[in-house]
């Protein structure tokens with residue numbers, strides 16, 4: 001049954017939070033200070049926003065016509081200043097929950113249309129063929145013709161891609177299509193279908209018209225165009241299908257600059273969880289860098305790029321599972337600075353090893369404020385000082401945030 005509530009704060013997922021009869025109720029698209037009418041779900045923990053009776057002065061008009069239906073964005077209804085400050089406070093609170101009271105700088109914003117990769121779903125709904133995202137809190141699909149988050153060079157090709165990809169579906173209900181914008185065209189990674197060779201050959205034949213340079217289906221790659229590459233500083237890196245890549249090139253530029261500043265004049269650097277070498281290849285312009293990473297294909301691409309880029313200092317690649325075997329003990333003594341950028345689970349074991357080291361400068365990069373705070377606590381307990389914390393709004397209009405932290409001893 002619908003009832004009125006006041007929204008007290010924003011939750012970590014970007015929902016408005018009200019106090020219901022049985023505890024907190026999460027209300028998507030509602031803002032703190034608003035009086036709203038909600039329809040609670042069966043469990044009473046979530047609710048649909050039916051009406052805004054008293055509107056927050058910070059409420060803004062969303063930039064996308066799909067906002068509110070599409071499950072991709074949660075925070076387009078908040079005015080930019082309040083939106084960025086909300087993300088900054090999320091980082092402050094995560095650090096505070098680990099007893100870290102430190103200044104968190106204003107969030108570095110990224111422009112609209114700067115996301116260079118996304119996973120869309122090809123499927124069917126009542127209107128017919130759809131190529132887009134899930135409807136909010138639902139498995140239904142909505143067709144996407146505009147997406148202000150995504151690079152306009154991807155968006156303008158969505159209608160033609162949808163038509164060209166249709167034969168892949170066959171009798172399958174859905175396929176997942178990863179799209180990445182590379183230096184040489186769009187790189188597609190398709191999962192969930194096993195189309196016949198003839199269908200793939202047809203798609204490969206259309207690739208030029210669609211600006212598609214590679215199509216990978218269930219780890220079989222078709223290369224109708226040039227090898228997909230990505231540029232990091234002065235290096236050009238071959239992109240292995242499905243390898244990790246920062247979602248926005250603009251956010252990556254800001255993060256790389258912060259990583260350079262945090263490592264200062266270091267001459268020997270370890271880049272842990274190095275991926276394709278986003279930071280390694282930039283840092284190697286002035287320092288010898290050892291890149292540690294578990295993904296063999298990513299390391300091979302990094303190493304090849306380093307060999308072909310003139311004027312870099314030595315780059316060494318080491319394949320290592322840093323959760324099972326962190327870089328530690330005497331191994332760390334050879335570095336003036338260490339950068340670590342783990343997946344969302346963080347790098348507790350690696351932080352424990354670093355906490356016992358003599359490394360002078362550490363830069364921690366993370367897309368998860370909770371695990372970052374845990375890892376920073378370990379380092380601070382080991383004698384490091386947190387000198388800078390800078391959030392970067394890599395995941396525009398979502399509740400997610402990227403963070404770069406500098407530490408010294």
Ligand SMILES: C[S@@+](CC[C@H](N)C(=O)[O-])C[C@H]1O[C@@H](n2cnc3c(N)ncnc32)[C@H](O)[C@@H]1O
Pocket residue numbers: 244245246273274275276277278279292293294295298320321322323324341342343
């Ligand atoms: C957030 S990405 C960062 C990559 C790179 N620093 C960048 O900016 O592109 C995390 C990286 O950690 C790697 N990784 C995940 N688990 C790992 C592990 N247990 N040991 C080593 N590397 C791991 C992933 O393959 C991925 O490349």
